Amino acid sequence: MSPFEILRFALRGLAANKLRSFLTTLGILIGVAAVILLVAFGEGASQGVQQSIQRLGANTLTISASxxxxxxxxxxxxxxxxxxxxxxxxxxxxxxxxxxxxxxxxxxxxxxxxxxxxxxxxxxxxxxxxxxxxxxxxxxxxxxxxxxxxxxxxxxxxxxxxxxxxxxxxxxxxxxxxxxxxxxxxxxxxxxxxxxxxxxxxxxxxxxxxxxxxxxxxxxxxxxxxxxxxxxxxxxxxxxxxxxxxxxxxxxxxxxxxxxxxxxxxxxDYRILNQAALQETVSSTIGTFTALLGAVAAISLLVGGIGITNIMLVTVTERTREIGIRKAIGAPRSAILGQFLVESTVLSLVGGLAGLLVAFVGTRFTVAGIDPVLVPSSIVLALGVSVGIGLFFGSYPANRAAKLRPIQALRHE
Amino acid sequence: MTAPVLEVRDLVKEYGEGEARVHALRGVSLTVERGDYVAVMGASGSGKSTLMNILGCLDVPSSGRYLIDGTDVGALSEGRLAVLRNRKIGFVFQSFNLIPRMSALANVELPMAYGGVGAPERRARALAALEQVGLADRVRHEPNELSGGQQQRVAVARALVTSPALLLADEPTGNLDTASTGDVLDIFDRLSASGRTIVIITHEDDVAARAKRVIRLVDGRIVEDRRRIPAGGPPPRAASGTGEDTAAGTVAGAAADVEAAG
Known part of the structure; x- marks a missing residue:
């Protein structure tokens, strides 16, 4: 059983329930888009502030009466x-x-x-x-x-x-x-x-x-x-x-x-303002802020992942009989496991890519004076995590499907 | 003669625990030679479906030995068991059990996909199998676009496409009308005539009448094992004339009517 074959079965399974697949994908889409966008806005804000500080000149001290x-x-x-x-x-x-x-x-x-x-x-x-x-x-x-x-x-x-x-x-x-x-x-x-x-x-x-x-x-x-x-x-x-x-x-x-x-x-009676120190303070503050935004976005990604588990569990239950038939005609456990894992991974990967697209479009806009800056690592992370979510949250339902005894699965109505 | 296609010794299957324990099989021993056409008969609850599931490696016996083509099934891992189901056994179910939303062709190709047969060869063999059951013009249809008889013929094509050592049919005509029953049984006759080993489970006498050997199960035990024609010979229907065909069809139809009324 080639990987291509498994992919074909998985796509067929997803296509059988288009609306459900779309809604599940939406959960991941929102999560990935939120992570990339919020991190981009955080980075944009950070760079904006750093630029305006740098504009004052690096390695300068401003002394003023205090x-x-x-x-x-x-x-x-x-x-x-x-x-x-x-x-x-x-x-x-x-x-x-x-x-x-x-x-x-x-x-x-x-x-x-x-x-x-x-x-x-x-x-x-x-x-x-x-x-x-x-x-x-x-x-x-x-x-x-x-x-x-x-x-x-x-x-x-x-x-x-x-x-x-x-x-x-x-x-x-x-x-x-x-x-x-x-x-x-x-x-x-x-x-x-x-x-x-x-x-x-x-x-x-x-x-x-x-x-x-x-x-x-x-x-x-x-x-x-x-x-x-x-x-x-x-x-x-x-x-x-x-x-x-x-x-x-x-x-x-x-x-x-x-x-x-x-x-x-x-x-x-005077005060010395150190630009370098100021810059450090500001960027660490904004860094914290960005991490916070990213964490909130990551939660939505997690919720999307749980959505995938939920849908895959429903799918496995709904298709128990089909799994039984496949096993009866000699589908090895790995093929069943692979099919459902690929289904959930395709869901999350498609959601991730769509979310990436939304994030790309979103970062074209300037919001509240902040020019968002796409952070490559956040893209890699969000996509990686979305695929990981597909594998992780899909593995439980897929395992359940693969472990079904053929006779029990066939009797399922 | 090589090892028998199928050999079971003292097969016991029990369900449940303690007071609720049910003995579905109470020690069944059976040997099926290559090319035989065996009908297993019995009333509901006689254990024939349980026997069928064990023979098809879908279920495991509580005790007893089971050899298929000389291989001891009890010693096999789950992975080897899947390969065995794929290569050695073709299954036909009472409720067809085609996979929905997949064309007849794709359904027939499926066992070969799991068996690792290349796409072009798979297609050719699937088309040949569908041709053999007379559905060459229905290959693109999905199960819900086919009649019951056609669905069952697709299922038969799926069962025989891997050239299995053993074709198992669990009341294959139970959900079919008279004409479709005739079509499906004719296909079994042809397969038997071409030397394929078939075990069919039924409670209809006229279905059993087409087999070379009839085994009767009562309460999980074999009470009768009657050979009508040698394993190597042609199936009775193919041997006899066509005049009996219509008569048997009428009887089968009447039986189906009674069934429906009941």
Whole structure:
């Protein structure tokens, strides 16, 4: 009895009850599609978040002041934590100290950052409210991974001379200039004219915020005209490499503690955000979430498998007499076992493949801002499990069929 | 002469336990030579169906020895038993027992499929067998598109297609009308004439009248074993003229009517 023959018998058996076979298949279809789709959405969400974090630049540390309330050196000492002498803002001097290669050898560059709020850019009658206007040093571009597409960055000379030059994002360029090349043209921000020297490469939306709705100018130019020479909003520190980020963080912490007079028991008046650590946290969170979704989907796959057992048991009972006839004319046990096993496996495999198809179609759609990403391993797993389910859940009914004594099976009505 | 096709010694079959114990067979010994045509007769409950199931290797005896073609069946594993059923025995049941939703051809091919015969040869042999039972024009029909007599003829084709050593028929005409009964019994006559060994179970005298040897069972024991014609000779019907044919048919028809009325 060739395997092809057994397959033919099995298909004939399934075709005899098309509706029943279809409904059983549906159970597996839903299970497999759910597993692949949910894992794809989880992976999509994870990749989306990681990309937006990476867009900020890998191996960078973001230092910001950590007390509530605005300006003034005062700030209220917090109740929790140890004694806090006096919270200080981040200053340009802090930034200069961090840039000292002797004190902080793992630091590659330091970019002091100020951000102007509610700045409106105007050009030739067109106006656009900038969601971010940043004053910084040229090292910022590399640290946060923002290459220019047209024109050039501003340089250190521009910073020293406080020149009113500006690099703008794609969204700003389109809003103000449309198809015209903005490089060399003038934008007026809150009445102050800036010359556009470059346009940033499009980096795409990061979900909540349009990362291309940005304008970057030399630090003193922004301070002079828009924010005033107050404290820095933040300092971006780029480590020399991904593996030195931790060391850089330690060096930065030591320096700032010393400069701000923070005792080992005191609470720091600044906060260091480590991109690598953040990325790890976020991806592990999303990983847990994906596993949870996958587990829920796996339960539906299991339910589908039990459906197969149920239907195969009904089929075996219903066809007991047929099994008896087959045995009477000399069907070996293996042929009967094979026929019913193949029937259940075909059911689950067809369901699995159909589920895969549904999942392929499903992942073409973007749902709630998440672009699903098919994970090959989830496809292999879901299909493998569906075949396994056919074999496992089909084996009990098939065994029961194969073990029937011919005379008992023939007497069955 | 080689070993007898069939040899049973002190066959006992009991059902149930203790008080509810039923003795279906109480020590049956029987030898069937090659080419014989044996009718086993008996009333309901005489144990003839039990004997049939044991002879067909569908059931196992409580005790006793059973040799088919010289092979001791009791010593065989389940797998060997399946091969034996496939190669040595052809079965014809009272209720036809064709597999539904499979064409006549596919039903006849089935034993050969399990026997591992290649597809082209299988097809040719199945067509030849169907031709032999006069159903060459019905090969594509499914069982529910065939009359009872035609279904039984398909079943006979299925039984003989593997050229078994032994053809077992369990009241093959029990569910058939007179004309179909005649058709099926004629086929058995032809098979017997061509040298096939046949054991047929019946409670109708006119069916038994066509056999070379008649065995009567009462309460699980053989009470009569009458040889009418030598095992090697032609079956009685083939030997006699056709004039008796119609008469026997009429009697059989009357018997069937009585049966239906009862």
């Amino acid at each position: 007390f509530g309330g605005g300006g003034g050196g005062g700030g209220g000492a917090r109740q929790q934590g140890g004694p806090r002498t006096q919270a200080r803002q981040l200053t340009l001097e802090d930034a200069r100290a961090l840039a000292d290669p002797a004190e902080a050898p793992s630091v590659k560059s330091v970019s002091p950052v100020v951000a102007a709020e509610a700045a409106v850019a105007v050009h030739d009658g067109a106006s656009h409210a900038l969601s971010q206007l940043i004053g910084t040093h040229p090292s910022y571009f590399e640290a946060v991974n923002k290459p220019v597409e047209a024109g050039a960055y501003f340089v250190n000379d521009d910073v020293l001379a406080a020149r009113k030059v500006m690099v703008i994002g794609r969204t700003v360029a389109e809003a103000l200039f449309g198809a015209v090349d903005p490089v060399g043209r003038q934008i007026s921000v809150s009445g102050v004219p800036f010359t556009v020297v470059g346009v940033l490469k499009e980096s795409g939306s990061s979900g909540m915020q349009d990362a291309d709705d940005i304008a970057i100018a030399p630090l003193p130019a922004v301070q002079q005209s828009l924010t005033g020479f107050g404290p820095l909003g933040s300092i971006i520190v780029q480590a020399t490499g991904a593996d030195t980020t931790e060391t850089a963080q330690a060096e930065v912490t030591a320096l700032l503690n010393q400069r701000h007079g923070i005792t080992p028991t005191g609470t720091a």
